[in-house]
Structure formats: structure tokens, C-alpha cells
Amino acid sequence: MHVEVVGYREFWGGRMLALVGGQEGGTATKMDKEFESKLSIQNNCPSSDNNSNPQRSKSFAFRAPQENFSIQDFELGKIYGVGSYSKVVRAKKKETGTVYAMKIMDKKFITKENKTDYVKLERIVLDQLDHPGVVRLFFTFQDTYSLYMALESCEGGELFDQITRKGRLSEDEARFYAAEVVDALEYIHSMGLIHRDIKPENLLLTADGHIKIADFGSVKPMRDSQITVLPNAASEDKACTFVGTAAYVPPEVLNSSPATFGNDIWALGCTLYQMLSGTSPFKDASEWLIFQRIIARDIRFPNYFSAEARDLIDRLLDIDPSRRPGAGPDGYASLKSHPFFKGIDWNNLREQPPPKLAMEPKSQSDVGEDQDSLWNPAHIGDGSAKTTGGSGGATSTSEAGSVTRLASIDSFDSKWQQFLEPDESVLMISMVKKLQKLTNKKVQLILTNKPKLFYVDPTKLVVKGSIIWSDNPNDLSIQVTSPSNFKICTPKKIMSFEDSKQRASQWKKAVEALQNR
Numbered sequence: 334m335h336v337e338v339v340g341y342r343e344f345w346g347g348r349m350l351a352l353v354g355g356q357e358g359g360t361a362t363k364m365d366k367e368f369e370s371k372l373s374i375q376n377n378c379p380s381s382d383n384n385s386n387p388q389r390s391k392s393f394a395f396r397a398p399q400e401n402f403s404i405q406d407f408e409l410g411k412i413y414g415v416g417s418y419s420k421v422v423r424a425k426k427k428e429t430g431t432v433y434a435m436k437i438m439d440k441k442f443i444t445k446e447n448k449t450d451y452v453k454l455e456r457i458v459l460d461q462l463d464h465p466g467v468v469r470l471f472f473t474f475q476d477t478y479s480l481y482m483a484l485e486s487c488e489g490g491e492l493f494d495q496i497t498r499k500g501r502l503s504e505d506e507a508r509f510y511a512a513e514v515v516d517a518l519e520y521i522h523s524m525g526l527i528h529r530d531i532k533p534e535n536l537l538l539t540a541d542g543h544i545k546i547a548d549f550g551s552v553k554p555m556r557d558s559q560i561t562v563l564p565n566a567a568s569e570d571k572a573c574t575f576v577g578t579a580a581y582v583p584p585e586v587l588n589s590s591p592a593t594f595g596n597d598i599w600a601l602g603c604t605l606y607q608m609l610s611g612t613s614p615f616k617d618a619s620e621w622l623i624f625q626r627i628i629a630r631d632i633r634f635p636n637y638f639s640a641e642a643r644d645l646i647d648r649l650l651d652i653d654p655s656r657r658p659g660a661g662p663d664g665y666a667s668l669k670s671h672p673f674f675k676g677i678d679w680n681n682l683r684e685q686p687p688p689k690l691a692m693e694p695k696s697q698s699d700v701g702e703d704q705d706s707l708w709n710p711a712h713i714g715d716g717s718a719k720t721t722g723g724s725g726g727a728t729s730t731s732e733a734g735s736v737t738r739l740a741s742i743d744s745f746d747s748k749w750q751q752f753l754e755p756d757e758s759v760l761m762i763s764m765v766k767k768l769q770k771l772t773n774k775k776v777q778l779i780l781t782n783k784p785k786l787f788y789v790d791p792t793k794l795v796v797k798g799s800i801i802w803s804d805n806p807n808d809l810s811i812q813v814t815s816p817s818n819f820k821i822c823t824p825k826k827i828m829s830f831e832d833s834k835q836r837a838s839q840w841k842k843a844v845e846a847l848q849n850r
């Protein structure tokens with residue numbers, strides 16, 4: 334019997350290959366159901382094993398069609414990159430020869446990491462965006478294990494790599510790229526969307542060198558957004574949650590202010606600074622120190638920056654988000670007319686010749702495109718083999734890194750600084766519940782690079798307890814009992830904690846990483 338589940342198909346369409354009683358039936362069906370329950374649209378028909386003739390009570394016309402393709406219909410080439418819950422691979426449609434950047438997401442991993450909202454939102458938002466400066470979504474499909482998004486292929490790689498390869502960009506090059514980003518951001522903001530993760534890694538380049546903004550996994554639709562967002566595709570509680578990257582976070586986000594267009598404008602300022610200097614403006618040894626610099630607005634301009642570049646960056650990095658050009662009452666006019674952009678023909682941007690791309694230096698192991706196409710797809714798709722480890726391409730290190738990153742940003746507040754020594758920085762921090770026999774107490778649990786592990790009463794701002802550090806797991810270990818619950822075990826006592834953001838295993842990883850450093 335063909336098992337098909339309603340809401341799942343609403344977003345990705347395509348065929349479902351889970352056969353009850355078939356070879357992979359048991360596991361696949363259970364997994365599909367589990368994932369389905371997370372992806373389904375509220376108020377829709379409940380999914381059921383027996384629902385062989387599903388009715389759609391609500392359907393949404395996607396521009397990018399939900400195809401019945403299989404990954405076998407594509408010749409897979411090199412891996413463009415790996416995100417925190419996806420892998421992007423060059424994929425040529427065998428029938429037509431058209432090349433796409435195939436974003437492949439492992440359903441099991443997405444479910445486990447609670448990323449379904451992000452995945453749905455990115456699919457829905459990209460579907461409705463239509464601008465030469467935004468990466469295009471062509472179609473989606475799925476199989477038992479993975480979701481696939483066929484994106485416009487940006488063969489020129491990331492702007493980040495151009496900066497790295499060139500050391501830094503000339504003002505003309507930076508002006509060109511910045512103008513294309515401004516043009517695309519103006520469009521994105523006009524649609525009522527805040528991107529929330531503008532940085533050189535998410536600015537991709539076409540083969541001929543034009544900018545495309547990518548990675549809409551952190552996008553935030555504003556209340557009056559032009560974009561149709563299906564019921565549970567974006568949860569409101571994410572309004573004040575930071576999702577992004579430490580070095581590009583604006584100060585107001587560190588103070589838990591709701592997201593505004595000004596967030597992207599700040600990140601644009603950081604990106605322009607990075608193009609011109611080779612590094613981000615708030616670089617430091619740890620994220621904690623980066624946040625300190627951001628809060629203090631500690632910017633140092635290299636003396637080779639022109640007066641116009643310096644002035645523009647200074648304005649983009651205004652502490653007051655509404656004073657940043659582009660985010661204020663006069664919209665983008667003040668940004669586009671800034672002297673740094675003198676000579677830019679805003680109406681014919683895409684007709685201008687882009688800067689020459691610096692190519693990747695060939696290493697000895699590089700054998701070119703032919704070899705790329707031999708990339709073995711056996712670990713994706715549902716046909717020949719099962720997925721390995723279910724990480725959807727995210728390595729455990731990047732996974733731990735990104736979660737730690739979010740944990741530290743979420744809880745960032747300069748008030749914890751008083752508990753640190755001058756050269757000490759926070760590696761992981763969370764508001765957790767300390768579970769005791771009679772009462773549960775909220776405490777701020779802090780792990781530093783010393784290493785030091787202690788917890789603070791968040792109201793009285795006093796240290797309530799310190800765990801004696803040991804690199805020996807017999808003397809200090811973390812026992813994870815559920816996604817939210819963990820125990821800190823020492824020979825003398827065992828303390829139980831609950832982390833409502835489900836970071837129990839991240840605490841374990843963070844402590845173990847320090848013990849093995």
C-alpha cells in the first residue's frame with residue numbers, strides 16, 4: 334500500500350516511497366509519520382497510515398512546483414557546501430542538462446533538531462521571491478529520507494571566498510558588490526522580510542560574478558509582509574530569538590530587541606567593512622568578546638579606507654537602528670545616494686561588468702569537474718542505501734558549534750561579565766532549572782574557557798555554586814537523560830538540570846570538548 338501523508342506533501346510534494354511491509358517499510362513509515370506531524374499545516378487533515386486517499390483541506394499554489402523527481406534523475410557533482418542542517422550539491426538534470434544547486438535536507442535530522450519551521454519558511458519565502466539578486470528556487474521533491482530544493486546554481490561561490498582569496502577587495506569591487514546587495518536588500522525589505530543572516534558566506538556569486546543573496550533559513554516576515562506564510566511555517570515566538578552569526582549581530586539584538594530591517598543594514602555595514610579590510614569589524618578571540626566589542630561599538634577603521642567608505646560604514650553601524658541609512662523613514666534613498674555609491678547606475682546594476690572572480694587555487698588532489706561528477710550519492714536518497722548517521726550533511730562539530738553559538742547569543746547579557754576574569758570568556762551559557770527535591774530554581778549556568786563551570790542566581794546576581802573542574806571524566810561528567818535534562822556528576826554530588834531549549838547534549842559536548850582539548 335502506498336503511504337502518503339497530507340501536510341508533508343503540502344510543502345514538498347513528490348512521491349513517497351515508504352511501503353508498508355516493504356523492505357524499509359517499518360522504519361521509513363515511522364519516520365515519515367514523525368516528520369509529517371511536524372511539517373503538517375495546522376487545521377489540515379490529520380495524517381494516518383490508512384489515509385490512502387488524502388484530502389487537502391487547504392492547498393497553496395507554489396510557484397516552484399513540487400515534482401515527482403528522484404535523486405537518480407540527476408547527475409551529482411561537487412558539494413558546494415554544508416550548512417547546519419543541509420548539504421548543497423551541484424546537480425545536473427540528466428534529461429535536460431540543466432544544472433541546479435540541490436539543497437538536500439535529511440528529514441530525520443530536521444525533526445531531531447526541531448528545524449521544520451525553518452525549512453518550511455525558507456521553502457515558502459524563496460518560492461515567492463523574484464529578484465535577480467535573490468537565489469531562485471526552481472522546484473522541490475522528496476523521498477523517504479530527504480527533502481530536496483533545486484536552487485539556482487551560483488557557480489562563482491561565496492563572496493567570503495573572494496575576500497579570502499584576494500586578501501581584501503578594492504573600493505571599486507566592494508562598491509559593486511555592496512550596491513548589488515543593497516538593491517536585493519531593498520527588494521527583500523519591500524516584501525516585508527528581514528533576512529537576519531547577511532554575511533559574506535551567504536552572498537553567493539553567479540558564474541559571471543553577480544551577487545545572489547542566499548540562505549533564507551533565518552528569515553523573519555514582518556507583520557505586514559507581502560509574503561504569504563502558511564500557518565505553522567513561522568512561529569511567532571522567534572520574533573526576538575537571535576538566529577544568525579555572532580560577528581554580524583547588531584547591538585540591539587544582543588539586548589533582545591525585536592528584529593527590524595535595521596538588523597540587515599548593520600550586517601551590511603559589517604560585510605562592507607570585511608570586503609574592504611579582509612576581516613569583520615568586531616573580530617575577537619571568542620564570541621563573548623565579540624559581543625563585548627559590538628555592545629561597546631568598538632570599531633577601528635584601517636587608514637586606507639576612503640573617507641566615503643568610512644562614513645558610510647560608520648552610519649550603517651549606528652547604534653540606533655532607525656538612523657541607519659536604508660532603515661530610516663526615507664527608506665533606501667539616503668543609502669543609495671551616499672557619496673560612497675557615487676557613479677552607481679542603480680537602474681542598470683545587473684548590466685554592469687562585475688569584478689573579475691579570483692579562482693580557487695588548484696590543489697594536487699583537484700582533478701576537475703569530471704572527478705566532481707563522480708561524487709557518490711549512495712548516502713542520500715531512498716533507493717540504494719540508507720542515510721548515514723542522519724545528520725543531513727551537518728557534521729557533529731558544526732552542529733555542536735552552531736548550537737553553542739546560538740546558546741551563547743541567546744543568553745548574552747553583559748551582566749555576566751562581572752563573574753569572569755579579564756581574560757576569561759564564556760563558551761556556553763543557558764538559563765536552566767536546577768532540579769532539587771523540594772524546589773526547582775532558575776539559574777544561569779555558565780561554562781568558560783578557563784575552564785570553569787558555575788551557576789549564578791539571575792536575580793540576586795550571586796554565584797550559587799561552582800563545579801570543581803576536572804579533565805578526568807571519572808571526576809566530572811554530564812549524563813544526558815532527555816533532550817532537556819542532564820546531570821552534572823562529580824564524585825561528591827550529582828546535580829540535575831533542565832534546559833528548556835533542549836541543549837542537554839550540547840552541554841555534554843561542550844564539557845567533553847574542553848576535557849579533551
Ligand SMILES: Nc1ncnc2c1ncn2[C@@H]1O[C@H](COP(=O)(O)OP(=O)(O)OP(=O)(O)O)[C@@H](O)[C@H]1O
Nearest residue numbers: 413414415416417419421434484485486487547548
Ligand atoms: N544556490 C547555491 N549555489 C551554490 N552554492 C550554494 C547555493 N546555496 C548554498 N550554497 C553553498 O552551500 C553552503 C550550504 O548552504 P546552506 O544554505 O545549506 O547553509 P548555510 O547558509 O551555509 O548554513 P546555515 O544553514 O547553517 O546558516 C553555503 O555556504 C554555500 O556555500
